[in-house]
Amino acid sequence: MAKLPVICPSCESSLNVSQLSCPECNTSVNGNFPLPVYLQLSQDEQSFILQFFLTSGSLKQMASQMGISYPTVRNRLDDLIEKIKQLQQQH
Template sequence: MPINIVPEWMINLDDEDIVFIKKFLLVSGSLKEMAKQYDVTYPTVRLRLDKLIQKIQISEDANNEPYIALIKRLAVNEKIDFDTAKILISEYKKTNWEAE
């Protein structure tokens, strides 16, 4: 019986994200086909894919700086705006550099 191991980059993805990835694979990565399946425009699907890529990249960064990854994740998920995220990250970096 195989052991299910979830890759680190998938842990912070929503169920919707996992479904999107599955559909994307099943249509061989065709954004045009994804737009048809979701009944949206190509740019809308492209934006969704870009956000998903950002989430995965942030997960990769989380190993180095968990706080910064959290702030980036909040911004990508539109819980805070990007300007606020930049300020928080900047202040965090200043505080940590001064402490060293």
């Protein structure tokens, strides 16, 4: 599956969605819509959030599954929370 581009390959600005279409009836919606915060995160950051969700927020379990220390997982979570806060402020 191809990753959704979120950064302009020309100027490196954030991309917006300009068209959505229905594969069933071919209806199209045009506009200039910002990407949801989750989609503005890297694939690695999205995977971390999914794993956090699937472990019911257990950082101890995540550390065990990832083979890294609990403090490392905690730091990654804190960094990700800060990044999400910054992305939300941009909108």
